[in-house]
Amino acid sequence: MSNSSTTPPTIPHTVWLARGHHVGSEDAADVVRRQLQRLKDREVIDDHLEPDEDQHEDPREQVFEARWRVEGTVTVRARLTFPPAPEPGSTAAGSVPADGQEWILVAEAERVWDPRWPSPATMFWPEDSESADGGWDRVTVPGLRFGRVNPLPSDEKELRRLFRSCAQDGWSIHVVVHEAMTPDAHGRLPLARLLPPSLRHCVVEHRATPDQLRSVNWALLREFDFQVPRGGAVVLPTSPVAPSYDVREFSVRSVFLDGSEPTELVDVLCRYAASARPLPEGGQEAVTALREQWKLMTLEEELARERRLVAMYAEALEAMTKSRDLYRESADRANEALAALRDSGGASVPGVTSQPGGSPFQRTFGRLRDATKSLRPAPATDGDREDPPRDGDRPPEER
Numbered sequence: 001m002s003n004s005s006t007t008p009p010t011i012p013h014t015v016w017l018a019r020g021h022h023v024g025s026e027d028a029a030d031v032v033r034r035q036l037q038r039l040k041d042r043e044v045i046d047d048h049l050e051p052d053e054d055q056h057e058d059p060r061e062q063v064f065e066a067r068w069r070v071e072g073t074v075t076v077r078a079r080l081t082f083p084p085a086p087e088p089g090s091t092a093a094g095s096v097p098a099d100g101q102e103w104i105l106v107a108e109a110e111r112v113w114d115p116r117w118p119s120p121a122t123m124f125w126p127e128d129s130e131s132a133d134g135g136w137d138r139v140t141v142p143g144l145r146f147g148r149v150n151p152l153p154s155d156e157k158e159l160r161r162l163f164r165s166c167a168q169d170g171w172s173i174h175v176v177v178h179e180a181m182t183p184d185a186h187g188r189l190p191l192a193r194l195l196p197p198s199l200r201h202c203v204v205e206h207r208a209t210p211d212q213l214r215s216v217n218w219a220l221l222r223e224f225d226f227q228v229p230r231g232g233a234v235v236l237p238t239s240p241v242a243p244s245y246d247v248r249e250f251s252v253r254s255v256f257l258d259g260s261e262p263t264e265l266v267d268v269l270c271r272y273a274a275s276a277r278p279l280p281e282g283g284q285e286a287v288t289a290l291r292e293q294w295k296l297m298t299l300e301e302e303l304a305r306e307r308r309l310v311a312m313y314a315e316a317l318e319a320m321t322k323s324r325d326l327y328r329e330s331a332d333r334a335n336e337a338l339a340a341l342r343d344s345g346g347a348s349v350p351g352v353t354s355q356p357g358g359s360p361f362q363r364t365f366g367r368l369r370d371a372t373k374s375l376r377p378a379p380a381t382d383g384d385r386e387d388p389p390r391d392g393d394r395p396p397e398e399r
Contacts, residue, residue, distance in 0.1 A: 008240060008278040015287055016107045016120055018201055019171035019280070020146065023100035024135030028082060031136065032064050032124050044068065045123055049296040060084035064124060065296040070109065070117045078107035078120045079290040100138065106286045115196035115270050121146075122201075139172055139204055141165045147192040147200055149207045152176070152216060159219035163236065166204070167223065170238040170280030173199070173272060175265075176216065177255055178208045180231025186259030194261050199269055229253050233265055235272050244276045 011017065022028040036048040045068040053059040062082040069075055081104045107120035125136045137146040141162070144150050153159055166174040177191065192200045208216045208228070217227040220234075226247045228234045235250040250272050252265050279287070 007243065009284055010242070010276040011279055011283065012108070012287065013112045013274065014108050014110070016109075016113050016198060016202075017105065017171060017280075017283060017286065018121060018146075019102070019104050019140055019282075020136065020201075021100040021102055021138040021140065022125075022136040023138055028101040028103065028136070029062050029064075031126070032080060035124055035126055036064065036066055039123060047296060051295045065294065066123055067296055068118075068123065070114075074110050076107055076109045076117070076120070077290065077294060077296070078105065078123060079286075079294070080105045080124045081286065081289070100135075102140070103136070104282070104286050106283075106290045108287075108290060113198065113274075115198040115273060117198050119197045119199075119201045122197075137201070139169070141169050141172075141204075144204050146172075146202075146204060147190055149188065149190045149205055152206050152208045152212060154212065154215070156215050156219055159215060160222055162206075163219055163223045166206075166236050167239040170278060170283070173203045173269065174206060174236040175203060175233055175269065176206045176208060176220070176228050176236065177233040177257075177265075178213055178216065178228050178231055179210050179257060180254070181210055183257040187257030189259065191255075191262055191265070195266060195269065199273060202273065203269060226251075231255065233268075235268060238278060238280070240278060242275065242277050 022031070024031065033050070036045065039045045040048060045066050048064065048066040051063050051065065053061075061084060064080040065078070066080075067075060067077050083102055083104060085102075105120055105124065109117075121136075137148075139145060153162060166172075179187070191205055192203060195203060213228075213230055220227055224237065224247075226234065229251065231254050233252045233255050234247065237245045237247075250268055252262075252268055255262050255265050
């Protein structure tokens with residue numbers, strides 16, 4: 001795990017985000033279009049939009065926007081993106097499954113996100129992921145799914161690789177649950193169905209059988225330096241580890257797998273989701289795109305946007321006008337200085353350096369003149385002159 005001293009930006013408390021893969025038989029975009037229209041017809045969402053390709057930064061992306069209200073008055077805006085497939089052989093190509101379509105979903109509310117609100121995933125995707133147009137709930141870590149029990153591998157090396165991959169997946173919340181004893185039919189059901197709606201498509205449940213405790217804790221110790229309690233659960237940290245992460249705060253001593261609501265585990269997961277978690281790789285760009293490239297606006301929002309643009313242009317024009325005036329004033333002063341320089345250069349001002357009056361240029365040129373005088377060679381004195389050569393000293397031919 002990274003020990004970088006640089007604190008990465010954290011997920012805003014108003015934001016919900018997730019990332020996954022669609023591997024259904026239908027085209028992923030068609031599934032989303034049908035779901036959005038279905039919910040608009042039922043007035044579950046207020047509106048939705050599929051912006052033109054030339055309206056987003058990367059024309060290879062497919063983008064869907066939707067807005068709805070929770071608690072009657074709180075507006076939620078959400079943006080689902082299908083990124084272009086990574087180039088073969090690139091680092092990104094090795095980090096995502098080869099089949100299916102990757103998706104990134106970011107939603108933001110007008111106030112702090114409440115996990116009891118509906119999951120944004122169910123606004124774009126059919127809630128029944130096993131339906132004919134389902135298959136969208138695959139996690140970016142291969143082999144894992146949201147809302148399912150994901151059994152842990154028995155091989156210890158595979159366990160370490162899996163935990164390492166989970167730590168790199170900051171888009172999801174990974175929790176390891178250990179079965180104290182083999183559960184009945186109710187206990188074998190996924191815990192996701194008992195979680196608040198907004199957590200159901202963020203949490204990835206890893207389940208360890210009773211006899212896996214030793215090998216699971218061996219892998220956890222090697223990767224994270226902690227263990228899962230027998231019959232309990234622990235939330236895995238991301239890499240880099242958030243400063244607010246404390247394994248004692250995000251672990252549960254016991255989870256009753258009998259079909260009852262795991263109150264303590266739900267509380268831990270809600271606190272972890274609300275904590276200062278680092279934005280995952282690509283998360284900052286996704287949040288910025290939601291905020292700055294949003295196209296689905298109401299008439300009032302468009303009017304407010306135009307007013308902001310007018311105000312911005314007015315400020316820019318005012319700044320340009322001030323710059324022009326300052327430039328003109330500087331040019332006038334430069335011309336005056338140039339004229340004074342020309343005037344002072346054509347006049348002789350004796351004793352200018354000793355006079356307190358006079359223009360600055362006169363005083364300056366007086367100092368320069370005195371300085372140049374000191375650099376001139378002194379006239380030769382009689383003692384310095386050489387005596388003319390006497391006849392006896394001349395060569396015979398010059399006598």
